[in-house]
Amino acid sequence: MLLYLTRRLGVSLLVLWVIATVTFLLMHNLPGGPFTGEKRLPEAIRENLEERYQLQAPVWHRYRAFLGNLLRFDLGPSFRYLGKDVNQLLAESFPVSATLGVLALALAFGFGVPLGIQGAVRQGTFPDQLILIFTALGMGLPTFVLAPVLLYLFALKLGWLPPALWGSPAQLVLPVLSLAVLPTALVTRLVRSSMAAVLPADYLRTARAKGLPERVVLYRHALRNALIPVLAYLGPLAAGVLTGSFVIERVFALPGLGKHFVTSIYNRDYGVIMGVTIFYSTLLVGINLLVDLVCAYLHPRFELMGRREGGY
Numbered sequence: 001m002l003l004y005l006t007r008r009l010g011v012s013l014l015v016l017w018v019i020a021t022v023t024f025l026l027m028h029n030l031p032g033g034p035f036t037g038e039k040r041l042p043e044a045i046r047e048n049l050e051e052r053y054q055l056q057a058p059v060w061h062r063y064r065a066f067l068g069n070l071l072r073f074d075l076g077p078s079f080r081y082l083g084k085d086v087n088q089l090l091a092e093s094f095p096v097s098a099t100l101g102v103l104a105l106a107l108a109f110g111f112g113v114p115l116g117i118q119g120a121v122r123q124g125t126f127p128d129q130l131i132l133i134f135t136a137l138g139m140g141l142p143t144f145v146l147a148p149v150l151l152y153l154f155a156l157k158l159g160w161l162p163p164a165l166w167g168s169p170a171q172l173v174l175p176v177l178s179l180a181v182l183p184t185a186l187v188t189r190l191v192r193s194s195m196a197a198v199l200p201a202d203y204l205r206t207a208r209a210k211g212l213p214e215r216v217v218l219y220r221h222a223l224r225n226a227l228i229p230v231l232a233y234l235g236p237l238a239a240g241v242l243t244g245s246f247v248i249e250r251v252f253a254l255p256g257l258g259k260h261f262v263t264s265i266y267n268r269d270y271g272v273i274m275g276v277t278i279f280y281s282t283l284l285v286g287i288n289l290l291v292d293l294v295c296a297y298l299h300p301r302f303e304l305m306g307r308r309e310g311g312y
Contacts, residue, residue, distance in 0.1 A: 008292060012285045019281045020274075024066055027270045028059055066274075075275035080267045086275030089260050094279075096166060096256035100245045103176045105238065108183035113227075115184075116191025117218060120199060131188060138185025147178040147251040164253040175252045179245055183237055187230060194226040201225075235288035242280060 069076055075086035119131040151174060155163035162171045198204070199222060207217045246258030257276060264272035 005293065008289055012289050015285055016278070016282055020067070020070060020278050021063075023274050023277050024063055025059075027274055028062065070278070075278065076271045078264075078269055078271045080264070080269045080272070086271050089272065090257065090275070090279060093255060093257040093260055096254055097242065097245050097249065097258060099172070100175055100179055100248060100254070100256065101238070101241045103172065104180040104183060104241050104245075107176065107180040108187045108237075112184045112187025113191050113223075113230075115188045117195055117223065119188065119192040120195035121218070123196060131192070135185040135189045135192075138181045139189070141181070143178060143182060144247050144251070146181060147174075147248055150174050150178055151251065166254050171252075175248050175254060178251075179241060179248050183241055186233070186237060190230045190233060191226060194229045195222060198222050198226045231291055231294060234291045235284065238287050239284050242284070 066076070073087075075090070077085045078089060081089065115131050115134075119128045122128045151163055154161045154174060161173050162168070163174075165171055195218075201222075204217055204222055207221050208214075212221075245256060246261060248254070249256040249258035250262065260272055261276045263269075264276070
C-alpha cells in the first residue's frame with residue numbers, strides 16, 4: 001500500500017505540473033491581453049499596468065515566477081478585481097460551489113444507492129422499469145435545460161421556492177435538485193448493474209443459508225463489493241458535478257466560483273483563469289487519489305488490477 005501510494009502521489013504531481021504548464025502557455029500565447037478590449041486604454045496606462053503585472057517580461061521569466069508562486073500556494077493576482085488576488089476570490093466563492101457539490105453528491109448517493117439495490121433485487125418488475133425510466137431521463141436531460149424548467153415551474157409559476165440568490169435553506173433547494181438529478185441517475189444505474197452481478201454469488205447464498213436477514217445480506221455483504229465500481233467512478237462524477245455547478249450558478253445567480261470563472265474568460269483575466277483551473281485540477285486529482293486508496297483498502301484486488309494493467 002505504501003508503494004502504491006508513493007507511485008500514485010508522484011504521478012498526480014506530474015499531472016498537476018503538466019496542467020499548470022499547459023494552462024500557462026495557452027493563456028500567455030493567446031492574441032490580445034487582459035487590458036485590451038473594445039474600450040482602449042491610453043497607451044501610458046496600459047504600459048504601466050503591464051509592467052506592474054510583469055506582462056512585458058520574457059515568457060520563461062513569467063513561467064518561473066508562476067511556478068514559484070504555486071509552490072508557495074499563491075495563485076497570483078486578479079487583473080480585473082482590483083485589490084484582490086485569486087486566493088481571496090477562492091476563499092469567498094468556493095464555499096458556495098462546494099456546498100452545492102457536496103449536497104448534490106449526498107443526494108445522489110442517498111437516493112441512488114437504495115434505488116439501485118431495489119432495481120437489482122426486483123429486476124424485470126414494474127418498480128424496476130420505473131427506476132430505469134428515471135435513470136434514462138436523468139442521464140439524458142442536460143442540466144442547462146432542467147434548471148430553467150425547475151426554476152419556471154416551482155419558483156415563477158407555483159411560487160413555492162425563491163427563484164435565485166443565496167442565503168437561506170429554501171434558496172438551496174432548486175439549485176441542489178437541478179445539480180443532483182444527473183449524478184443520482186448515474187449512481188442508480190451503476191449500483192443496479194453491479195448489484196445484479198453480485199447477487200448470484202456463492203458467498204451470498206451461504207449468508208442466507210446461515211439465517212441472516214435479507215437486509216443484512218444486501219447491505220452488509222453484497223453492497224460492499226457492489227460499491228467498488230461506484231467508488232471508482234466517484235472522481236469523474238465529482239468532476240461532472242463541479243463543472244455542472246458553473247451552469248447552475250449562472251442560472252440561479254449564485255455567488256459561486258463559476259461566476260468568476262465565466263467572467264474571467266470574457267475579461268481575459270489570466271490570473272483567475274489559471275488559478276481556478278489549477279485549483280479545480282488539484283481538487284479532482286486529490287479526489288481521484290483518495291478514491292483509489294479507499295478502493296484499494298476495501299478490496300486489495302483493486303490495487304493489484306491497477307498494477308497489472310499498468311495504471312497508476
